[in-house]
Ligand SMILES: *[C@@H]1O[C@H](CO)[C@@H](O)[C@H](O)[C@H]1NC(C)=O
């Protein structure tokens with residue numbers, strides 16, 4: 109996986125380490141340029157070599173975790189830059205009309221902040237299964253503190269309230285499991301799921317705030333907005349990972365690539 113992470117780094121940033129952790133030379137790839145047949149040949153040889161090394165070592169030495177952590181941290185540094193460059197921090201949130209039982213609330217001009225604070229949580233691990241000839245990398249990514257804001261307009265019979273909704277979600281942890289199959293030279297996403305969905309808090313400010321209406325809004329909106337933000341965050345993590353896996357598979361299977 110050391111090598112794979114290096115590929116990942118190269119593919120996403122067109123920057124590149126020169127040597128893999130096992131000392132193999134890594135060609136310098138740029139995602140925007142097609143690889144020559146010689147490059148591909150070199151890459152396949154490199155992976156075959158790495159595979160032999162992994163099989164001989166039977167994995168699980170302590171140092172591999174530290175190395176993968178370092179690569180992952182560097183990769184995430186680049187992901188942060190990509191998030192900011194693509195205008196994903198802040199992210200606009202969709203307008204919503206929510207039935208709060210006693211009336212309805214319209215949410216507009218929503219914004220989610222701090223998605224670029226993505227970090228590694230705990231040590232990443234790798235393991236190799238000789239039977240299936242698959243390498244697995246597992247990591248937990250976290251967003252420690254995301255903030256969001258919406259304008260609200262609530263109508264309950266003849267009462268009308270407007271103001272801002274301020275939200276805070278702490279400790280979102282996402283478990284990511286990636287695999288590489290040495291039979292087919294294919295990388296795949298095994299799973300991406302929430303290990304901890306985080307703790308959410310919302311407060312309201314504005315004119316004419318009436319306690320019992322605020323309570324009704326709070327109850328309904330907390331759940332709805334928590335789900336909405338989790339789906340957005342999952343997408344923010346999933347899209348670059350899928351793109352990366354596709355890019356890597358394309359490198360190994362340039363002609364047969366369909367998906
Ligand atoms: C989100 O970021 C924008 C731009 O940096 C800032 O104006 C806004 O106040 C932030 N909102 C929150 C809820 O932190």
Ligand SMILES: *[C@@H]1O[C@H](CO)[C@@H](O)[C@H](O)[C@H]1NC(C)=O
Nearest residue numbers: 276277278306307308309310
């Ligand atoms: C929720 O709000 C309270 C009081 O403002 C604060 O102490 C707490 O840290 C917040 N929790 C989260 C998860 O944002």
